[in-house]
Amino acid sequence: MTLAFAYRTCAHAPRTIAPVVAGTLLACAAALAEAPAGRTPDHVVSRFRLGPFFEYSATRDGATFWAVRPFYSKVQDPVIDTRVTDVVWPLSTFHRDREQAWWRFLLAYGSDDDVTRDESAWKFALLPLWFQGRRRLGEEYWALFPIHGHLPHLALMDDVDFTLFPFYFNYEVNGVERVYTPWPFYSRLTENPHLREEGVFPLWCRQVNAKRLTDRRYAFWPFWTSAVYGGERNPGSSFLLFPVYGEVNRSNETQR
Numbered sequence: 001m002t003l004a005f006a007y008r009t010c011a012h013a014p015r016t017i018a019p020v021v022a023g024t025l026l027a028c029a030a031a032l033a034e035a036p037a038g039r040t041p042d043h044v045v046s047r048f049r050l051g052p053f054f055e056y057s058a059t060r061d062g063a064t065f066w067a068v069r070p071f072y073s074k075v076q077d078p079v080i081d082t083r084v085t086d087v088v089w090p091l092s093t094f095h096r097d098r099e100q101a102w103w104r105f106l107l108a109y110g111s112d113d114d115v116t117r118d119e120s121a122w123k124f125a126l127l128p129l130w131f132q133g134r135r136r137l138g139e140e141y142w143a144l145f146p147i148h149g150h151l152p153h154l155a156l157m158d159d160v161d162f163t164l165f166p167f168y169f170n171y172e173v174n175g176v177e178r179v180y181t182p183w184p185f186y187s188r189l190t191e192n193p194h195l196r197e198e199g200v201f202p203l204w205c206r207q208v209n210a211k212r213l214t215d216r217r218y219a220f221w222p223f224w225t226s227a228v229y230g231g232e233r234n235p236g237s238s239f240l241l242f243p244v245y246g247e248v249n250r251s252n253e254t255q256r
Contacts, residue, residue: 043059043060043061044057044058044059045058045059045060046058052069053068053069054066054067054068054069055067055069061077061078061079062077062078062079063075063076063077063078063079064076070088070089071087071088072085072086072087072088073085073086073089074086080098081096081097081098082096082097082098083095083096084096091105091106092104092105092106096115099113099114099115099116099117100112100113100114100115101115107126107127107128108124108125108126108127109123109124109125109127110122110123110124110125111123113136119134119138120134121133121134121135121136122134128145129144129145130142130143130144130145131143131145131149131151135152139152143160143162145162145165146162146164146165146166147163147164148162148163148164149161149162154171156173157171157172157173158171158172158173159171159172159177165183166180166182166183166184167181167182168180168181168182169181169182169183176189176192176195177189177190177191177192178190178197184201185200185201186199186200186201187199187201187205193210194209194210194211195207195208195209195210195211196208196210199218201221202218202220202221202222203219203220204217204218204219204220205217205218205221212231213229213230213231214227214228214229214230215227215228215230216228222242223241223242224239224240224241224242225239225240225242226238226239226240227239229250234250234251234252234253235250235251236248236249236250236251236253237249237250238250
């Protein structure tokens with residue numbers, strides 16, 4: 001769009017709208033004329049592609065990316081000190097973010113909190129057989145499943161110990177320690193002053209919470225469950241014979 005085109009357009013427009021059309025067209029022409037001069041230069045200074053199989057690019061800051069798809073790709077940025085390498089993704093990947101690093105290859109996984117320090121926390125796992133590492137507090141651990149081992153964290157569990165799994169299995173959740181001998185049938189809680197639990201899954205189980213004043217039981221789970229609630233807040237009891245009948249009889253709640 002040019003200024004001459006704007007003036008010619010205004011000449012053929014009705015007098016009532018000519019000023020509006022003229023202003024709009026002149027603004028568009030000025031914006032288009034100034035766009036090339038005010039546009040930010042492209043951050044990528046070099047780029048080459050060969051179909052979908054090969055690609056290379058580089059930026060003014062020194063970052064580079066190149067790939068030979070689907071076998072290999074690598075991204076590195078010296079400004080933020082980050083490197084990512086994929087080999088036949090998603091089978092393997094290697095990441096480095098400043099001093100931290102982690103990698104994955106098939107069923108093997110490893111990480112290091114600080115590659116510049118020999119005493120930093122690290123972990124290695126070859127699922128589901130071998131686990132080894134060091135925690136941030138300096139504690140070292142290892143586990144050879146299902147023979148014997150100790151793991152500081154596994155899924156939602158803490159301080160996992162096992163020997164000849166499933167014959168002995170011990171873990172903590174929110175400070176509550178549970179022991180199975182064997183898992184998942186016979187279980188009990190240990191070293192908890194407020195909570196006591198023991199049972200043989202799924203035949204029977206009883207859990208007594210001295211802090212909340214509750215007594216929960218089940219037999220042939222999930223067919224029979226019952227509970228007794230003490231204290232002054234909402235005492236009472238409940239039971240359920242699934243799927244036949246159930247009752248809740250508490251001071252603030254009654255259901256049948």
